[in-house]
Amino acid sequence: MSNNNQYILALDVGGRPYEWLLWQEAVTLYARDEIAWEAGDTKIIVRGGISHKTGVQSEIHLNSIVAVRGANIANKKRVPSLTNRALFVRDGHVCMYCGEQFQTSLLTRDHIMPKAQGGADKWDNVITACKHCNNKKGNRTPHAAGMPLLAIPYVPNRAEYLLLKNRNILVDQMLFLKHHVPSCRRVM
Numbered sequence: 001m002s003n004n005n006q007y008i009l010a011l012d013v014g015g016r017p018y019e020w021l022l023w024q025e026a027v028t029l030y031a032r033d034e035i036a037w038e039a040g041d042t043k044i045i046v047r048g049g050i051s052h053k054t055g056v057q058s059e060i061h062l063n064s065i066v067a068v069r070g071a072n073i074a075n076k077k078r079v080p081s082l083t084n085r086a087l088f089v090r091d092g093h094v095c096m097y098c099g100e101q102f103q104t105s106l107l108t109r110d111h112i113m114p115k116a117q118g119g120a121d122k123w124d125n126v127i128t129a130c131k132h133c134n135n136k137k138g139n140r141t142p143h144a145a146g147m148p149l150l151a152i153p154y155v156p157n158r159a160e161y162l163l164l165k166n167r168n169i170l171v172d173q174m175l176f177l178k179h180h181v182p183s184c185r186r187v188m
């Protein structure tokens with residue numbers, strides 16, 4: 001793999017998902033001997049400058065998953081930002097009322113307890129709904145509208161947050177992160 005836009009998955013030394021690193025950040029950590037161990041199956045090759053002497057382009061090989069000494073999950077933001085993109089990914093682009101899958105342009109963020117009734121704009125009060133179902137539900141609770149939810153919304157954990165954040169995830173990174181997602185989660 002040769003891709004300067006590829007992110008490297010950083011773990012803490014206990015193997016817990018920590019953050020995505022730019023290759024430049026990873027190079028710095030390798031140079032400072034702050035990489036404790038590697039866990040990925042993929043080598044990310046970063047092409048450097050061409051030597052004036054030899055005419056050969058330099059290459060740096062980075063592992064796709066690395067454990068970083070001193071990485072501390074406690075210092076990291078726990079709850080990911082609630083964006084429509086992240087919400088639709090969490091719910092697999094499936095409307096939580098009719099169960100159909102839609103493209104992004106046909107989806108909306110539905111507040112289970114409507115905002116008009118004091119419902120919060122938070123992960124555990126929002127679900128993906130198609131425009132049709134959202135209009136039908138209106139400013140009512142699912143119960144009042146007679147539209148039961150197909151799944152209970154949840155706040156994504158750190159691994160889910162990392163899955164939601166990066167659109168360019170390698171297979172080994174995906175498998176590693178999915179291993180840290182509770183098995184009860186329907187979609188991710």
Ligand SMILES: [Zn+2]
Pocket residue numbers: 095096097098099100129130131132133134
């Ligand atoms: Zn629907």
